[in-house]
Amino acid sequence: MGKMAIDRSQSTLVDAILQDEIARGNRALRSLAPVIAHLLDSDGPSLVSDAIVARLRGMLRHIADQLLASLPLDAKNALIQSQAQSKLIDHLRGDESLVDHLYSVVLEGVLTKQVQQRVGVDPILSPLMQELIASERPEIAEVAMMALAAQSRFCQGQERMELPLGELPSQLLWRVLTHFEATELALHPEGVAGAVQTIKRDFDEAQSRIGLFARLASSMQGGAIAALDIGHAGLALFASATASLTRQEREHVVFACHEGQTFRLVLILIAAGLNINAIEGQLALLGGTRALPSGFETISQAHSQELLRTLTGPEGELS
Amino acid sequence: MNRQQSIVAAHGLTDEHDRLIRADEPLAELQEACGGSLPGALAVPELLELVQQCRKLGLRIAREFSAFDGQDTVAGFVRIHPVDEGDEGGADALGGCAILIENWQSAGQANGNSLQGIEWLDASDRASAEITARLDARQKLQFITSVSADAQALVKAVELAPGKAWSEYVELAGITHEQPLHWRLLDGARARVPGSDRIWRVRLLPVGPASSAPRGFELLLITDQLLDEDAADGGGAEDTAPEHSRLIGSALTPVLRQPIARIIANAETVHARLAGPLRDEYSEYAANIAAAGHHLSGMLDDLADLEVVEAPGFTTTKERVDLVDVATRSAGILGVRAQSRDITVNIEELAEPIFANAEFRRVLQILINLIGNAIAYSPTGSDVYVKVSQETGDRATVTISDQGPGVSQDQAAKIFDKFERLGRDSDGGNDTGSGLGLFISRKLALAMGGNLEVLPSRSGDQLIGAEFKLSLPLHTAT
Structure with a gap:
């Protein structure tokens, strides 16, 4: 009878493992069709590659590690920690808006590197950033200096496939913290609450890289149009200034810079006030291979703004 | 974080009910332009949304924002920090947020948005008009409606003698030209309505496909003044503004007057060196104290007066x-x-x-x-x-x-x-x-x-x- 009991406990353990694995397999099968469809559909370069997936995985892991590191754990809890890490990553991976954001971060890193290799734009210190650092207004120079430091940390972080929690937009950090609180960690809940408190206290969106570039773009006021040149401003400032001028999400602007999204970028840049020649210059910088069909020059700024609103608004594919 | 104070254009502080309780001048002006008061519920919708978000997340957030103050688009970069017990805001700011606005700029409506801006203005005028009427193509009045008490005389006058040009029923300020003028010249004029003490603003909105040859007009009469400022108050239910308690005049002024007078008297004694020789700068400090005291006592009198003047049923003798x-x-x-x-x-x-x-x-x-x-x-x-x-x-x-x-x-x-x-x-x-x-x-x-x-x-x-x-x-x- 004792033997039977052991057998049963073993079988429940196996059941649990099986359940986990089958569920994982189900998820993979469900998402297979859209991924394959995407790969088959795009005639240009694909939006996903092994490098991008690896970076996404690395950043998710880094986020989970930072959350766990904020807990009062010691070496004895190493087992709890590794179990907790995979649970937490499971939660985070399921959050679409987080994954979207991380994707745009990775894409920005990849594109920054491409632009550097293709046309030699310094990923950190672009000519416009140099001008801003030398600005006569000390407050602009200071923000520019801080943005520069943040950008250099970003490039390094991308190499290491890391993303500090402080670099997340406030809403996403909040979501991440909510996932953190919801994850069963076999720990005192007070420990988690305290850790969340500390992370919240240390966070300041205005000090994050994206926050700093947004402040920089805002402080340039009318001059922000000078940043609509990737070769002059660098991709980071370009994206922030374009987002600010067209009131688009910065993520969308970065997304539009992907080779396969030429038309989206054209539309955004017309809306921002660039003429078609300048836009073609930008496409060339990004390595666009498809020629623009004629007729684009007839789209007015107002019309493109309207199109952007309808095509990428709530009813569009990106929301 | 404290290093870039120079870039900050305006500070503000809200409490746990999203009421703006302190604000620097530009923010205070924007708040008033959006119809709010200080202290009072935060009236700038774009900021309110961010403040609510900040409170919900409990995180320091930073966004670009733009708002419309009735004339210009105001834009800036806003940073909102939750204020809790330990922070500098102190006990009076418990549960609220600190607002810091950078790169404050105010610009006329951008070209691309101007049409939208006009529509927006028209819509808000339609919503706030207390007298509305319909005119035909020659600006003859067809019908008029109003629920305001002081406009009933006008409605009566129209009933008694219908079909005249609208400008004959009201008194247009500063326009003595033969009526009717071209509608564009009358749009935005000021007018007096018989039987009403309030100053009214005229809006003439053309009806029909072509604004060059309109089929008729919408006539809106709008006023910023409340009919009975005090009786009409209390609409903003959450506002806990005391209902004319005469707090200052009846309670505060009598208690404060004597101590302030004593401060002023002592400071002036010191300033005049009546109490003994003194170095020049100390004498000047005393003069400053006296001046501040005078200001305070004048302010107290003014506030007491204001309370009386704004109290319901305030009358004067003849x-x-x-x-x-x-x-x-x-x-x-x-x-x-x-x-x-x-x-x-x-x-x-x-x-x-x-x-x-x-x-x-x-x-x-x-x-x-x-x-x-x-x-x-x-x-x-x-x-x-x-x-x-x-x-x-x-x-x-x-x-x-x-x-x-x-x-x-x-x-x-x-x-x-x-x-x-x-x-x-x-x-x-x-x-x-x-x-x-x-x-x-x-x-x-x-x-x-x-x-x-x-x-x-x-x-x-x-x-x-x-x-x-x-x-x-x-x-x-x-």
Whole structure:
């Protein structure tokens, strides 16, 4: 009878493992069709590659590690920690808006590197950033200096496939913290609450890289149009200034810079006030291979703004 | 974080109910332009959304924001920090947020948005119009509706004599041209409605496909003044503004008056070195204390007055008031102040006295305020002129003119607003008013059936100064 009991406990353990694995397999099968469809559909370069997936995985892991590191754990809890890490990553991976954001971060890193290799734009210190650092207004120079430091940390972080929690937009950090609180960690809940408190206290969106570039773009006021040149401003400032001028999400602007999204970028840049020649210059910088069909020059700024609103608004594919 | 204070254009503080409890000038102005008050519920929708988000997340957030203040698009970069117990905000800011706005800029509506902006304005005017009417293509009135009590006389007048041009039913300010004018010239005009004390703004919105040849018009009459400011209050249910408790006048002023007077007296004793020899700078500090005390006590009086004037059912008595006599008394009371700045107050003599039907001490209060302002803003050694005259329409007027910097058109538009000081903080401390004087004076004048207005400066004239006109009902029966 004792033997039977052991057998049963073993079988429940196996059941649990099986359940986990089958569920994982189900998820993979469900998402297979859209991924394959995407790969088959795009005639240009694909939006996903092994490098991008690896970076996404690395950043998710880094986020989970930072959350766990904020807990009062010691070496004895190493087992709890590794179990907790995979649970937490499971939660985070399921959050679409987080994954979207991380994707745009990775894409920005990849594109920054491409632009550097293709046309030699310094990923950190672009000519416009140099001008801003030398600005006569000390407050602009200071923000520019801080943005520069943040950008250099970003490039390094991308190499290491890391993303500090402080670099997340406030809403996403909040979501991440909510996932953190919801994850069963076999720990005192007070420990988690305290850790969340500390992370919240240390966070300041205005000090994050994206926050700093947004402040920089805002402080340039009318001059922000000078940043609509990737070769002059660098991709980071370009994206922030374009987002600010067209009131688009910065993520969308970065997304539009992907080779396969030429038309989206054209539309955004017309809306921002660039003429078609300048836009073609930008496409060339990004390595666009498809020629623009004629007729684009007839789209007015107002019309493109309207199109952007309808095509990428709530009813569009990106929301 | 503390290193970039220089870039910050405005600070603000909200409490746990998203009420703005403290704000720097630009933010306070925006709040008022959006229809809010200080302290009061945060009225800028774009900021309110961010503040609510900040409270929900419990995180410091940073966003670009833009808002429309009725004329311009205001844009900036806003940082919002939750304030909790440990923070600098202290106990009074528990559960609220601190707002920091950087790169404040205000610009006219951008070209691309102008059409939308106009639509927005039209929509808000439609929503806030208290009198609406429909006109035909020749601006003849077809029908009129209003629920406002003071517009019923107009509605009656239209019922009795329908079908006339709309401008015949109301009195258009500053437009004496033969009516009807082209609608574009009348859109935005000011008008008086018979039976209403309020000033109305006219909107004429063309109806039909082509605005060059409209089929008809929507006529909107809009006013910023509440019909009965106090009775109508309480609409903002969450606002816990006390309902005319007379807190300042009946409770605070009597208690504070004596200590403040003692502070002033002691500071002046020290300043005059009556208590013994003293170094110059300490004597000056004492003078500053005395000046601040004077300001405080003046402010207290003004606030008490404001409370009285704004209380529901505030009335004035009617008596026969000799205007030249009041003006002479006011000038006499301000004589020392005028002398100290070497300013002469000239009161024009009259052959026959002119009597107004008003309350003596209120008229005195108004004239002291006006002549006091004239003295404060005139250059030393100049003249202030006071002229009493009689106008058609049974009105007696007192005109006070000075040789100071004058009042620009922009300033004239808001000079009578509550707490409006027209940037006079910066003139070296000449003026330490509360920004309530003119507001109270105007309220008093209106309560007595008169008016107080600032006259447009006469450019080309040698003496370009400010000119204020107090008009009161004439005392006719003798």
